[in-house]
Amino acid sequence: MITEQKFQIKCYSEGTLPITYLADARGLDISKTFDCGQCFRFEPVEGSRHAEEVSGVAYGKYVSFASDGGDLYIYNCTEEDFNSIWCRYLGLDLDYDAIKSDILSRSSSPDLGDAVSLGGGIHILAQQPWETVCSFIISQNNNIPRIKKIISALCRKYGERLIIPEMAAHGGAEAYTFPSPELLREAGVDAIFALKTGFRAKYIIDAAERVVDGRLPLSLISSLPTSEGAELLKEVKGIGDKVAACALLFGFGKLDAFPVDVWVKKIIAKYFGGELNPASLGKYAGVAQQYLFYFERWQGGND
DNA sequence: CTCCAGGATTGTC
DNA sequence: GACAATCATGGA
Numbered sequence: 559m560i561t562e563q564k565f566q567i568k569c570y571s572e573g574t575l576p577i578t579y580l581a582d583a584r585g586l587d588i589s590k591t592f593d594c595g596q597c598f599r600f601e602p603v604e605g606s607r608h609a610e611e612v613s614g615v616a617y618g619k620y621v622s623f624a625s626d627g628g629d630l631y632i633y634n635c636t637e638e639d640f641n642s643i644w645c646r647y648l649g650l651d652l653d654y655d656a657i658k659s660d661i662l663s664r665s666s667s668p669d670l671g672d673a674v675s676l677g678g679g680i681h682i683l684a685q686q687p688w689e690t691v692c693s694f695i696i697s698q699n700n701n702i703p704r705i706k707k708i709i710s711a712l713c714r715k716y717g718e719r720l721i722i723p724e725m726a727a728h729g730g731a732e733a734y735t736f737p738s739p740e741l742l743r744e745a746g747v748d749a750i751f752a753l754k755t756g757f758r759a760k761y762i763i764d765a766a767e768r769v770v771d772g773r774l775p776l777s778l779i780s781s782l783p784t785s786e787g788a789e790l791l792k793e794v795k796g797i798g799d800k801v802a803a804c805a806l807l808f809g810f811g812k813l814d815a816f817p818v819d820v821w822v823k824k825i826i827a828k829y830f831g832g833e834l835n836p837a838s839l840g841k842y843a844g845v846a847q848q849y850l851f852y853f854e855r856w857q858g859g860n861d
Numbered sequence: 862c863t864c865c866a867g868g869a870t871t872g873t874c
Numbered sequence: 875g876a877c878a879a880t881c882a883t884g885g886a
Contacts, residue, residue, distance in 0.1 A: 698882040704869050756867030761883080773877075798883055 587679025613729030690809025761796025
């Protein structure tokens with residue numbers, strides 16, 4: 559479901575800071591997309607000149623995404639970066655209207671309809687496979703603030719330091735890339751444990767070792783059906799159904815992957831009579847899951 | 862089958 | 875203000 563239509567994009571600079579501007583980002587909601595638990599490396603920009611702005615690091619680059627109305631600004635982004643990285647990362651290469659229609663055609667639940675209306679601006683980010691696998695291992699039995707702290711410490715200690723003074727107005731000037739599996743493997747279990755990862759330290763090292771020696775072939779998983787990718791991922795110690803589904807959905811472009819956590823269990827009990835086969839939501843079940851998740855959290859979990 | 866392994870946040874008294 | 879439950883997974 560790749561969109562044929564090309565964007566009207568405008569590229570310019572402020573000093574040496576390259577900026578890409580999209581006149582109409584097709585309903586992408588920056589705040590919701592970066593605040594729905596799929597991504598741990600972006601933060602709202604204090605004192606932004608825009609209605610909404612988040613900045614952080616992905617694909618080894620420090621960027622900020624800002625929106626005013628339906629328009630989108632990407633700071634520290636050249637036209638080449640937009641075409642090769644951020645267009646796909648932000649899900650702007652997908653036709654979300656068609657995805658929503660597909661989801662809605664699978665169920666007559668009015669609650670699902672409400673969830674799609676409310677969460678419709680959320681896109682699934684196409685994050686990097688290794689970062690996603692590692693981040694969701696850390697996420698297990700954990701809460702979002704603490705997950706963010708641990709990942710931040712991991713990047714500060716083992717990532718590459720990026721210094722971009724021109725980004726001072728967009729959340730800071732200094733940031734760190736996500737460390738490679740080679741670097742984390744070299745660091746060893748004790749060093750990873752020291753970053754407050756707890757019992758997850760050995761899982762991170764097991765995953766890193768498997769990526770380095772080829773037992774966990776990340777690029778192969780991207781081309782495999784979701785269920786086969788899940789089997790490979792679950793060979794790693796510390797990856798079960800939930801972590802595998804999160805990694806597949808957020809890091810491998812598998813939009814049918816359907817992570818089931820306590821929230822989703824509650825949602826299934828509340829709106830689907832306790833019984834839901836993810837396949838019944840179709841090939842975009844994972845997108846539907848995000849809409850439902852956001853919907854339920856927005857309601858504050860009340861009835 | 863149950864308990865336990867970091868530890869910060871959230872919920873309950 | 876003290877306190878317990880919570881979170882996902884594997885091992886004992």
